[in-house]
Amino acid sequence: MSDIRTKIREDVDRGALLLDVIRPGWFDVIDIETLNIQYPHLCVIGQLYGEFSSTMDDWRYEEDGFADHATSWTIEDAGKYPGKYGFNDRHHHPSHKQAYKVHTEEWIRLITSRRQSSEVSNG
DSSP: OOOOHHHHHHHHHHHHHHHHSSSHHHHHGGTTTTTTTTTTTTSSSHHHHHHHHHHHHHHHHHOOSSSSSSHHHHHHHHHOOOOGGGGGOOOOOOSSHHHHHHHHHHHHHHHHHHHHHHHHHOO
């Protein structure tokens, strides 16, 4: 696995853990057929909340809307540094289209895995 893919996978995993806390079951809502991290309305955040930029603005100024301070701080951090959570490209790969493609592939991998795990535990 390439270094850039490894870093992106770590970011995506971090973002998924945050979504698990603030939006349980989020992975069942995402349409992986249209998922594309390059486009604000088709990315994970866009599909869950409607639009990437406005959601990041809301998160950036989160003021303890969650039960524990750690969650509020993490949401605020994600609003300021969305790439750290796999929500966009923070590694500034020379080929942004390639980096977006890898981000999208990693989100699809994670979502597919979560759905399969969910089916096994429920079925």
